Amino acid sequence: MSADRKDSLVEAVLEVLRLNPRFSKIEERNVKRILRKLDESDLTYLANTFDVFREFLEKKCSELFATFRESIQDESGE
Structure with a gap:
C-alpha cells in the first residue's frame, strides 16, 4: 500500500474522531500509530465505516x- 493511500485512510478515520472535542492531540497521535499498523483491507474497512458514521452524524x-429552527419560528410567530 502506498504511503499516500494509507495517510488518506488514516485521515478519514481521524476526521470523525476529531468531532469529539475531548479527542486530544495525544490520543490522535496514539490512534495514528495504531491505524498505521493495520493492513490495507482492515484500514479500508475501518475508514469506510467511519465515513458512513460521519454521514449519519451530519444527517442527524x-x-x-x-427541527430546532422550526420550533423557534413557531414560537416567534405566536
Missing part, C-alpha cells in the same frame, strides 16, 4: 437543527 445534526 441537520435534521435536529431544522
Whole structure:
C-alpha cells in the first residue's frame, strides 16, 4: 500500500474522531500509530465505516437543527 493511500485512510478515520472535542492531540497521535499498523483491507474497512458514521452524524445534526429552527419560528410567530 502506498504511503499516500494509507495517510488518506488514516485521515478519514481521524476526521470523525476529531468531532469529539475531548479527542486530544495525544490520543490522535496514539490512534495514528495504531491505524498505521493495520493492513490495507482492515484500514479500508475501518475508514469506510467511519465515513458512513460521519454521514449519519451530519444527517442527524441537520435534521435536529431544522427541527430546532422550526420550533423557534413557531414560537416567534405566536
